[in-house]
Amino acid sequence: MELKHSQQIPHKFRELHTEKSCKKKDCKALFYIHQCVDNKVFKKIADAESSKEAWEKLVKCFSGDDKLKKIRLQALRTHYE
Numbered sequence: 001m002e003l004k005h006s007q008q009i010p011h012k013f014r015e016l017h018t019e020k021s022c023k024k025k026d027c028k029a030l031f032y033i034h035q036c037v038d039n040k041v042f043k044k045i046a047d048a049e050s051s052k053e054a055w056e057k058l059v060k061c062f063s064g065d066d067k068l069k070k071i072r073l074q075a076l077r078t079h080y081e
Helices: 011-036 039-045 051-062 066-080
Strands: none
Touching (some): 011 039
């Protein structure tokens, strides 16, 4: 009887491999986020430990409540009309 490949690898090793893989992907995503922003925005997210944390800071930075968005849109309309 032959063992399948997944049965030959110890469970802890598979968890470690998966954890390393996730950490590697997270670091890669954080790198890409850092590459896509300008220096002013980079200063706001430079201390982020994960890509999720950096993304949440970006969302918080660039989104506002609905009233603020409407005011900005009105200002832009009057500026370009």
